[in-house]
Amino acid sequence: MKKWILLPLSAALFLIGQTNKIDKPKLVVFITVDQGTPSLLDKYDHLFIGGYRWLRDNGVQFKQAYHEHGYTATGPSHFALSSGQHPGNGGVIGNQWFDRKLKRGWYCVEDTLSQVLIDGSTGRSYRFVQSTTLGDWIKKDNPNSIVLSIAGKDRAAILHGGKNADITLWYDKQGGWTSSTYYVSKLPNWVNTFNKQLNVPSYIDSVWNPFLDNNVYVNNTRPDYFVGEAKWSLGKYNPIFPIVIKELGLSFLLSTFYILPYGDRAVLNLGSQAVDEYNLGKDKYTDILFLGLSATDGIGHSFGPHSHEQLDNHLRLDKNLGQFIDSLEMLLGEGNVLYVLTSDHGVLALPEYLLNQGLNAGRIPGPQRDSLFTIVNNEIEKQLGVNQVYSYGNAFYFDNDMDKDGRIIATRILKSHLSKLAGIRSVITKDEILNGGKGIIDIRLINMVNAEKSPDVYLIPEKYWTWRYPAGTSHGTPYDYDAHVPLIFARSGHKVRSDSVRVKTVDIAPTIAKLIQIPFPKSVDGKPLKVY
Ligand SMILES: [Zn+2]
Structure with missing residues (x-):
């Protein structure tokens, strides 16, 4: 009799426990679409039938997700996404910056102690990055988890992958995916086979035609070949379909394959193969696969976000993502994979297009920039001597040994001349940023600064102005069009909703850590979001 009463009771308790606590996924697929502008996902939503459709229909979408750092570029933003730290704090202040001790430029993932496998050139790794990523936290929690x-x-x-990934692969700009000796002593056979079968040079015979009927492009976005679209390959190609790869040439194809839609398809196929090779998602230790898709960025830089080319790229990515997700769902079963989709930054529409919309948009004139930079560099050299101030990119670095008076003189020269440059909002010092206001833009600039590494003087563009000259467009500013990114957590059979709460991209890594039930470092700037 007692037994009869106890059994249903314990069963009921078990069920209550199950509904309150969601099982952790067996695999996390963390996808970052480079320049994946959220407004385009909304604009083209009715055209999606593949992966974007699936993620939006099966996911929790945070519609107000922002990078809260001022320099919205690939390096700093991927760092923020995976480490949960603002790039200033973490020291990844740009894709590259001037290193005052080495007196030369430093690439954000440069590793002078390893070599790139394809050609033995200077290595690339996380070795000199002073942080850890979600991948490292997973590995630390249990070395049986696989991080790719x-x-x-x-x-x-x-x-994305961090210090301890099992393998980290990127396109070598010569026709295949490679790694460095930091990660592996030689490229695994399955990657070599993949590269051979992919046969990038054979794409020379490809013709990039529109994926759908011409009306779809005409009806859903602005006219093609708008003023300001960049021409590829020395003007041989006017930026309209079809894009005949042969006309662009073999070296163009090899060096840019990863920013063509074919490149993203290859990353997804390589990802699918990696799932098989490493048996991802097959045991109780949660694995993670990071994927970085770059075509959106390459196409957006050249033709702008509202181009026919970018719409076509989105349609192709939707299809390829759909195939990737379908095969993974079939392989691992419903609810076992958590997909996270976000982006490293948005982009500015072509300034000429924005001007047409009545906005004060423009291009910071390259020739005026160059002549003003020459003037300030000469003036500083005359007053302070050589190698006192280094102009690198669009910023200025003072030598570590420069005294206070020298800094005051150099700052005065830079401010008096460079504030004349068209499209510049402010010529501002590192200290002025750090002691700045509490507005959104002020905070984003602060989060970009590293007290030791950062430039001493920055040029901040006006809203809707770009350094890109004379054609194309870019990102990298603290404004919302660059900082706003999509953020979707999707898992079949789980909650679907749209959330308008404002969240930060540094929240993403700790959120995933919480969902897969692993600890994360106290040093992260973000906090776990409530997803389910
Ligand atoms: Zn870019």
């Missing part, structure tokens, strides 16, 4: 990172760009793959 694959991307078009080396910095995307490396800053």
